[in-house]
Amino acid sequence: MKKRILILFGLYIFTFTNPSYSQTRELGGVGEMLDGVIAIVDEGVVLRSELNNRIDIVIENIKLSQESLPPEQIAPMPPLSILEEQVLEQLILQEIQLQRAERFGIRVNDEMVNLTLSSFAEDLGLSLDSLPEALLLQGINYNAYREETRQRMIIEQLQQRDVFARIIVSPREIGLCLQKSSVSLAEETDYNVSQILISLPSNPSQADMTNAQNKIDEIYKSIEDGIDFSQLAITYSDGQNALDGGSLGWRKGSQLPTLFNEDVINMEEEEYSQPIQSASGFHIVKLNEARGVTEVIIDQIRARHILIQPNEILDDDATQQKITEIRNQIINGDDFSTLAQALSEDNASAAEGGDLGWVEPGIFVPEFDEQLNQLNHNEISQPFKTRYGWHIVEITDTRRYNNTEELKERSCVDQIRGSKAEEELELWLRRIRDEAFVDNKI
Structure with a gap:
């Protein structure tokens, strides 16, 4: 289970309870106090204990990722000094974001944390009540685990507010995406990619540019010499996934950052790009794996309904009686569409004679879906109640529908948004990092 926990939750800080976490820890042969301040970040600090805990998680994850590799492909562990530098930068960015979220009043309550942890426990085949004991068996303190989950959720909300919610996809961008996609969704491809990023500050000097260019060139040469890409990313990359x-x-082709979208699409598996420059820095991207997608065929129904809602004059019983009378009128030969236009209180569908259009099962409230599942073609339901009022519904047609092209357009929107999000998030992180006061004690 420890392996699953580490993979599912990534590199968040866990407080371990095993004996190796004593009050001192040897780093480079020098004993350092576990609870010393390792960095001052605006109004907060990063503690040595946080850094040490995170480093241990990183080392454990690296070991786990290499378990299935043949011995000749296992790269040496990056030097501890490199891991310290990388992990501390991650903790500094986390602290900056948490302080920013606090200033904006972003909160995550216990109920929201419970929902997230319940889902996590379910993935492990556990209940929320049994999760603390399961974590303890792996040497992980539940309260610290829970607090780290809360912090992760707060940061996600902050990024949604400051970055993702501000991303706009225009009709023109969707149109261009659809034009470029000359093949059907069945022929589109998902790509599993990795990148190494050497970042630049917000307003780089010529010296900054030269140093970053030299560093990415050295990394590129190391890749050509056969050094493992993932190890180089761990050691040198400034990206948030380093x-x-x-x-x-896994990303759709157009969901990749536009900077290297075309490069990846034209790559073979295990191939990597030349260094690529962007506003955020210099990148090398590698295609790990590619896979195709099949067409999407779904069952759809066409239905129409009439809704009558209780009000100050009609109580619930009177409303039920009225919808029953309307049903009887239809059974006796009156036109469903005409009655829907005249009487239904669902204004959107009433104008269309009660028609709900072609829909997929499962999109309505449960009571409505239950009726649809029971009806035959051209059969009118008995009156039934939902939170909206009293209904009758009729299935007028059914079909097997190739939803590929609609999904293709929806996919374009998601891909463009995802592509922009990747780039905007990197730039935003660099900006808030540059704006923060950071006193690094290492």
């Missing part, structure tokens, strides 16, 4: 070996995970 400690995961630079992994960006």
